[in-house]
Amino acid sequence: MTSRSTAVPEGHDPDERGHFGPYGGRFMPEALIGAQDELAAEYEKAQRDPEFVAELDHLLREYAGRPSRLTEAKRFAEHAGGARILLKREDLNHTGSHKINNVLGQALLVRRMGKRRVIAETGAGQHGVATATACALLDLDCVIYMGKVDTERQALNVARMRLLGAEVRPVAHGSATLKDAINEALRDWVTNVDHTHYLLGTAAGGHPFPMMVRNLHKVIGEEARQQTLEMTGRLPDAVAACVGGGSNAIGIFHGFLDDPGVRLVGFEPGGHGLASGSHGATLSQGSPGTLHGARSYLLQDEDGQIAEAYSISAGLDYPGVGPEHSWLKDSGRAEYRVVDDDEAMKAFEVLSRTEGIIPAIESAHALAGAMRLGRELGPEGVVTVNLSGRGDKDMDTAAKYFGLVPETEQEDTR
Amino acid sequence: MSLHEVFTACSDRAALIGYLPAGYPTVEGSKDLLKAMISGASESPGCDIVEVGLPYSDPVIDGPTIQDATHQALQAGFRVRDLFDVVTSAAEAGGNPVVMTYWNPVHRYGPDAFARDLRAAGALGVITPDLIPDEADDWLEATGTHGLDRIFLVAPSSTEQRLALTAKASSGFVYATSVMGVTGARDSVGDAAAGLVARTRAHTDLPVGVGLGVRSAEQAAEVSAFADGVIVGSAFISRAEQQGTDGVAEFAADLGRGVRGVRAR
Numbered sequence: 001m002t003s004r005s006t007a008v009p010e011g012h013d014p015d016e017r018g019h020f021g022p023y024g025g026r027f028m029p030e031a032l033i034g035a036q037d038e039l040a041a042e043y044e045k046a047q048r049d050p051e052f053v054a055e056l057d058h059l060l061r062e063y064a065g066r067p068s069r070l071t072e073a074k075r076f077a078e079h080a081g082g083a084r085i086l087l088k089r090e091d092l093n094h095t096g097s098h099k100i101n102n103v104l105g106q107a108l109l110v111r112r113m114g115k116r117r118v119i120a121e122t123g124a125g126q127h128g129v130a131t132a133t134a135c136a137l138l139d140l141d142c143v144i145y146m147g148k149v150d151t152e153r154q155a156l157n158v159a160r161m162r163l164l165g166a167e168v169r170p171v172a173h174g175s176a177t178l179k180d181a182i183n184e185a186l187r188d189w190v191t192n193v194d195h196t197h198y199l200l201g202t203a204a205g206g207h208p209f210p211m212m213v214r215n216l217h218k219v220i221g222e223e224a225r226q227q228t229l230e231m232t233g234r235l236p237d238a239v240a241a242c243v244g245g246g247s248n249a250i251g252i253f254h255g256f257l258d259d260p261g262v263r264l265v266g267f268e269p270g271g272h273g274l275a276s277g278s279h280g281a282t283l284s285q286g287s288p289g290t291l292h293g294a295r296s297y298l299l300q301d302e303d304g305q306i307a308e309a310y311s312i313s314a315g316l317d318y319p320g321v322g323p324e325h326s327w328l329k330d331s332g333r334a335e336y337r338v339v340d341d342d343e344a345m346k347a348f349e350v351l352s353r354t355e356g357i358i359p360a361i362e363s364a365h366a367l368a369g370a371m372r373l374g375r376e377l378g379p380e381g382v383v384t385v386n387l388s389g390r391g392d393k394d395m396d397t398a399a400k401y402f403g404l405v406p407e408t409e410q411e412d413t414r
Numbered sequence: 415m416s417l418h419e420v421f422t423a424c425s426d427r428a429a430l431i432g433y434l435p436a437g438y439p440t441v442e443g444s445k446d447l448l449k450a451m452i453s454g455a456s457e458s459p460g461c462d463i464v465e466v467g468l469p470y471s472d473p474v475i476d477g478p479t480i481q482d483a484t485h486q487a488l489q490a491g492f493r494v495r496d497l498f499d500v501v502t503s504a505a506e507a508g509g510n511p512v513v514m515t516y517w518n519p520v521h522r523y524g525p526d527a528f529a530r531d532l533r534a535a536g537a538l539g540v541i542t543p544d545l546i547p548d549e550a551d552d553w554l555e556a557t558g559t560h561g562l563d564r565i566f567l568v569a570p571s572s573t574e575q576r577l578a579l580t581a582k583a584s585s586g587f588v589y590a591t592s593v594m595g596v597t598g599a600r601d602s603v604g605d606a607a608a609g610l611v612a613r614t615r616a617h618t619d620l621p622v623g624v625g626l627g628v629r630s631a632e633q634a635a636e637v638s639a640f641a642d643g644v645i646v647g648s649a650f651i652s653r654a655e656q657q658g659t660d661g662v663a664e665f666a667a668d669l670g671r672g673v674r675g676v677r678a679r
Binding site for chain 1: 470471472473474475477481485488493494517518519520521522523543544545546548549566567568569570571572573576580591594595596
């Protein structure tokens with residue numbers, strides 16, 4: 001295998017207005033265009049500023065704990081056709097998920113732009129916690145919008161955000177999940193844009209967000225590629241990641257985009273199963289449209305009304321997806337498959353029991369996918385999996401799902 | 415009538431533009447409310463132009479009043495095909511209807527078919543709050559083909575370059591958002607509004623309408639002093655909710671006196 005540079009060439013960047021083929025762009029109110037132009041310009045400058053690059057690098061190393069480890073999961077592999085399964089341990093980052101990579105980069109940009117206030121949306125709470133963390137570190141005011149349904153199923157993360165000094169605003173409109181939290185954050189942003197930055201948590205939204213968030217997460221793929229080479233002496237046959245908005249997936253995929261022999265496989269939440277209609281399988285079941293600033297695949301009805309997504313995992317419960325994934329799907333470079341709640345929870349349990357690692361339920365979708373890929377590839381296969389977050393936040397959901405705590409006792413301990 | 419003719423006919427005053435969502439509270443109910451908005455009351459005419467909103471699942475630039483009304487319309491079973499019927503009803507009542515819609519329903523329907531069917535239904539133009547001209551190639555073509563005016567928005571944050579670009583792409587009128595924020599009645603129209611109208615006029619001869627925050631005849635008169643159109647939305651919904659068609663008719667007449675009064679002084 002060659003060991004050429006893992007730097008992603010300019011060729012994978014969108015055009016200057018943020019288009020990945022027919023996807024991306026800016027489907028935003030005019031009132032926000034000025035702020036996005038400012039952000040794009042500042043990001044361009046920052047990328048070329050050695051001081052910014054050094055400061056971000058320092059924070060990623062000394063604060064977030066990068067590089068994250070690559071762990072071979074040998075006992076788990078027995079459940080995956082005997083293929084070698086390598087876990088990219090984003091769960092070991094500070095705050096417990098990949099989200100910190102993006103948040104630290106954007107928070108440094110906020111400071112450069114001279115803004116004092118940060119708003120963000122969160123689904124599972126991982127991005128909200130990461131944002132609240134960076135705001136505490138850099139002394140920025142922080143407001144987190146979170147669907148009311150999610151504040152209930154992720155109550156622990158709400159407490160974490162508040163402890164970190166953030167204000168958490170539950171959103172009761174619509175489906176009261178991630179999509180509605182983004183709507184409310186956008187309303188705040190359009191009102192307060194002169195002193196507020198919207199720290200978007202996934203590789204979606206209007207340009208420059210999809211490109212910028214992806215670039216801030218590319219470090220996952222760059223490290224994983226080198227670590228996989230060091231550990232196995234070759235590139236993996238496949239890279240597996242879960243896809244909600246798609247930030248962890250685009251981050252790891254980018255390390256391998258120029259390795260045509262490496263399959264890039266994204267796993268979308270199948271919820272109660274595709275036939276039930278209750279799922280979040282945007283790329284597999286959706287059609288192109290515009291939502292939250294970009295053209296991309298969406299779950300929508302025949303009138304173009306956005307559908308309500310569902311997943312047992314709050315972080316994947318989203319009817320849209322980052323535009324670059326739509327482009328990778330259409331171009332055929334990446335494949336997208338579906339893992340339903342039950343299959344994900346099975347993988348959640350298997351990894352916990354075989355490796356002593358409790359994954360986030362989001363990441364369990366990628367692990368279930370890796371089990372399938374491993375069986376398809378057999379013992380000669382190598383699969384690198386993005387273990388994007390840890391599962392501590394999901395214990396309430398898991399306890400209910402597996403019946404680990406008797407109902408009454410569970411109520412008492414709340 | 416075209417929008418150009420409507421504004422020309424109002425030459426000595428601002429045009430009054432009233433917004434209500436199609437399908438609110440029901441499809442038939444919205445037709446009645448729009449008729450009341452057009453007719454006015456007590457021999458005082460109502461709105462010169464009616465802005466018919468297309469209810470959408472994710473109305474990101476709307477405040478709670480319009481969010482709730484459009485949500486109610488969708489809950490009551492509103493479908494995009496009902497829009498055309500509501501527009502035709504408003505046109506037949508002697509109104510000059512334009513449609514306000516988020517972009518995804520148009521994208522889904524097909525921009526060309528949407529422009530064609532709306533024009534056939536009697537709409538004069540379309541306001542697209544989350545479509546900027548930079549992304550509107552297919553919309554420019556569709557509206558051009560079918561003779562529908564396209565109304566883009568400008569904001570206090572728009573640079574000179576963007577004002578020029580947006581005004582150039584617009585026809586009928588340019589929609590100036592008076593404040594940075596979402597729709598909803600406010601105690602005062604932002605100070606930024608007059609400045610934005612003046613800045614926009616430097617780039618175009620098109621009429622400039624001011625929306626966001628207008629809720630009273632006094633405010634309408636105030637805006638009428640510096641703009642070519644006064645756009646009232648959330649306040650109409652509140653009237654409809656509290657007083658039904660009669661309240662809407664009286665409110666339209668009241669606002670109409672407001673826009674007329676200013677030049678009659």
